[in-house]
Structure formats: C-alpha cells, structure tokens
Amino acid sequence: MSAPRDNAETHSLSFDELAELLRQVFLRHGTSPEVAQVLSQNCASAQRDGSHSHGIFRIPGYLSSLASGWVSGTAEPKVEDVGAGFIRVDAAGGFAQPALMAAKELLIDKARSAGIAILAIRNSHHFAALWPDVEPFAEEGLVALSVVNSMTCVVPHGAQKPLFGTNPIAFAAPRAGGEPIVFDLATSAIANGDVQIAARAGRMLPAGMGVDRAGQPTEDPKAILDGGALLPFGGYKGSALSMMVELLAAALTGGNFSFEFDWSKHPGAQTPWTGQLLIVIDPNKGSGQSFAERSEELVRQMHGVGQERLPGDRRYVQRARSLVEGIEISKTEWLQLRELAGD
C-alpha cells in the first residue's frame, strides 16, 4: 500500500466509513470483534489526523503479522488489580490497544481515587501511534504519560551496534481553552514509519538520523532499512531516555526488551512483542488553581514568545479538516482496502 496522494485520483471517506471499512478488514483477517473494533478506530484516527505513517499505511503489516501467527488477533487480555495504584495486564500475545481498553475504566478510577495509577501491559504487540493511547485521558481531565518499547533498530549513544527500539514517549494534559496538549515523540532521531515512507517516496533524509550496515552515517533511508540502524535523538540525552523506556515498558511490566524476541520462525511478522507502561495522574489532587487553567496559561505564554505551533496542533488542524472534507485516500488504496474487506 503506497502513501496517500501518490495517485492523482483520490477517494474521500468519513471517519465512520473508514473505521467501518478497516473493521471489516481486521475481522476478515483473524481478529475478534473486540480487537477489530479497537484497532480500526485507532488506525482510522491516525489517518484522519494526518499521522500517515500510522494510518492505513500500517494495514499490510498488521495483516502480514496476523497471517504469520506471530500475533494473536483473538487474545483476551487478563487484567490484574495489584494495588491501589497499580494494574497489570497480560495481553496474552495480542495487541496492546485492546489490553489498554480492557483496563481503562479501572485505571481512571484508580487515578481519581489514589491520585496516580500505573498500568503495566506485557506480552503485547504495539504497532500504532502512541498519542491515541494518552489523548483520551486528557479529555477526562487527567494527565497521562506512556512509553512503549519496540524492536532493535537504534544504536545507543557511544555504542557500535543497534539495541534499543524507537521507544516513543507520549504525554497528554488537559487545557482549559482548547484541545489537550499532546505529544508523541520517538526517542530515535526519526520514526521507522517515516524512514519507510521516505524510502518509498525516494526522498533522502536529513543528516544525523541513521547509519548504514557498516555503521557509517547515511542520509539514504534505503541504506538504513537495508541492515543499517537509527540514531537516538539529541545524542546521549535521547539515548538515556530510550534506555528509560526499555526499563519502564519492558523490565517493569514483565515484557520483552526490544532485542529479546525472535520472530524468525514467523515470516511476515512485523509487530514488536514487548510491553507498554501508562501512568495516569489526577491533577485535581494538586494544589492551587485548576490545572487546565494553568496549562492554558502556559500555552498563552508559549504563543506570546512566538511558538506558533504547539505539539499536537498539526493533528488537530488535520482532524478538523477531515471532519469537513472527509479523509482523502488514493483510489488505489481505497480499492485495496475494499478488496481486503471482501466488499
């Protein structure tokens, strides 16, 4: 499946139409109704918000992983309540998003009652953007932080070979005067999906993103994908954060580190089998003025010093546009999705 707008002819769908089409695709490729529902909403949201590297671009990877038997499309997450602020979930070899969904209400209850709560998901596959996991908590007036580790493709600062995953960190906070403040950043200098998109589009990358198979710096996305590796963002600091993500998302949850799983017996597998951690805080337990008023004040000041675009703004603009104009995908993509859905 190619990136949108490769084809001059496009097709426009509403969010519900795209989500329903994707739900049919997932259902037809071995997922339970619950899993199909969660993944289709997630994937359609990314496409709607212009997060193209995590939108329908990911469908072939999902389906190929499901077909390989590497990930379970029918896994039933097991939720364990282990403390006033601690929930564990065994995703049972399925996707991380249904595991989060299974524990979400309990997580919110615990955060509101204890003031903070943690959700430790293990034995899970995360193949999506991370912001959709945190944004809903901010819509409930809560502050959320999540980390997920992925698969070996990043060379730790000062090392010679890759070890860490792209290991993103996502954060969401409510805001009085507008959409929540949300960011989702890979601790690699670039996200894997963006390297793939650049490679398909024949574009070179900026310097400092990755190395080739010989460990030499390269700007060619194909050289990175062909046995090369990514670099952490921001030198030793990004590398330290990536290490922290391994510790929180894997060591703490009981999931695999990014370098621990072996999918060689499952040709076609693409989904990393690791863990995910979420921390949710009730800011109403803090002191002083309302948190959302305070975060609004910070936004006002950021605009005041000339930062025009806040983290998340591009997604909200694209989301609003999609609501009016529909979600535009190429006709080729549309026909492929319909075929996959068995239409």
Place this chain on the structure above:
Amino acid sequence: MSAPRDNAETHSLSFDELAELLRQVFLRHGTSPEVAQVLSQNCASAQRDGSHSHGIFRIPGYLSSLASGWVSGTAEPKVEDVGAGFIRVDAAGGFAQPALMAAKELLIDKARSAGIAILAIRNSHHFAALWPDVEPFAEEGLVALSVVNSMTCVVPHGAQKPLFGTNPIAFAAPRAGGEPIVFDLATSAIANGDVQIAARAGRMLPAGMGVDRAGQPTEDPKAILDGGALLPFGGYKGSALSMMVELLAAALTGGNFSFEFDWSKHPGAQTPWTGQLLIVIDPNKGSGQSFAERSEELVRQMHGVGQERLPGDRRYVQRARSLVEGIEISKTEWLQLRELAGD
C-alpha cells in the same frame, strides 16, 4: 568561588569533613539545623561525585539568595497526605530538598503499598543537581522519576524569546549487579552551571547551545549569560519535554512556572522559586523476573553493543576515587569555605 583545580595548590577533605564544613557555612548564614543538614549533604555529594557545577561552586549563590531574603532558610515544609498515592508539600518558600526529606518516608510507604506514588512540592527553591533526589529511591529497590522547573532561560523550539527553564528530568532504577542506573539531564542543550563554568574558564561552547541577546546563535558563554538564552536539546522533542516539565513541576504542583516569579526586589537572589514533582514506583508489583535482574540484563546488553559508559558511571567512578583520595578542592576554595564557616 572558582572551579576546582584553578589553583595548583589543592586541599583534600573526606566527605564527612566537607559536609561538616558546608553545614557550618549554611548554619552561619541563616538556615535551620534541618535545612543545613540536608543542603550540606547534597552539596558535598555533588562535589564528591565530580558534579562541579552543583558542588561548592553553588555556595555563593545559596548564600547570596539567603542574604537577599528571597528564600527562607528556616522554612518548615507542610506535608499533606491527599490520597493513597498522592502527597503534596508546601515548601513554605524554602528549599525543595528539605521538603522532599520531610515527605520521603511517607512517599516510600505509599509507593510500596499502592504500587506508585507522587510527591508534588510547591513554593520551593531548587538550586541543586536533581540526581541526588532520585538515587536514594533506587537504593531502596524503587524506580524514581523527578522533574523540576527553574527560571526563564530557554527559547522554546520555533519561538523567538526564552520562556522555559533548563527543566531537568532525573531517573533512577535499581540494578542487581552494581550501582543504580541514574541519569539527570537538563532539557536545555546545556546546563546553566556549565555555561557559567565555561564563561569563567574562558572556554567557547559547542554550536547549538544558545543564542545571544539579539537571538542569534552563539558559541560564547558570556554572550549567552549577557542577555542571551539557551536552546532546548534535540530540537522540538527536547522543547516538548521541557514544556512537560513546566506542566508537571509547576501546573500540577501549584508552583510557579519558570517565567512567573519576580525577584527584582531581592538583589542577589539566584534560586528559582518554582515546584518539583517526584514519581516513585515499586517495580515488585510488576510481573516476571526481578526488576533489578532485568535492568542488569539491559546493562549487560548495552555493554555488549559497545556502550562503555552508562549514565551515572562517571559519577560513580569519581565517587569511588573521592572515597580513596578524598575530595580535592583548591586551597583558595578551602580557605574561603572556612572563612564562611567562621572557622
């Protein structure tokens, strides 16, 4: 006070001797015995570990702030237990470290019982390194994360003027085979203390650290200090993390943002009057193998790919050396400290 080794003649002290000397200095300059005890241990630890920008280099700043009446050296922190996992502390205009100390046992109890706990300190001054605040939790087998905002000196990515503080993030995790894994990183491209040290030493900085008063990139530390500003590390990602620190350390605690306090009526004031957040997690509530065994495995693998130095390693090496050889400071510094202590 100049940086160590400016003077060929040095004086060597044991940790306890240095801490006691500093305790006398604080006591003689308006702090309570409790505050003197906490600050002297903190400052001596930084000096012992080679964190020179947060060691005795900071003493003049502490004393000048105390003398100005800007910070209270005798404040008694008020601890409020507001949830199974949430503690608030009003530092009452004093330093953040005694506020943390006042709540530390309760924080550990809550983390062990609920699985996770948060400490929200407001109305506090943090003038020290952040790693000493998290390392002790890892020594207790816990995972700790802390953020503190400081004072306007960092230009948000895409903005024209400074707004954020250097806003560090510190993390500590236990490890089976050695000292805890600990990092403490400013979300600015460089720490303020390091800019000051470079300026005093007449050294230029690497590119990308800061701008001059006209907002133009500069490598001259003096131009940064003279009306210029720092840049975030890692472009928009470091900037997003710095924004997160403002939200967690100030909006959530009820403390000031980095741009909110006005010390103009307190000439000599240097300590930022903001807030601090700590999150402590009990990894024993997680699933699978012992956390410390898993973090040890990660360290083994990091060494295996060629990362020789882990975050914190340099401090531990210097700490071990200080234990054997003593802590070496210049004779000038030693005489100045003795004079300040009234010896």
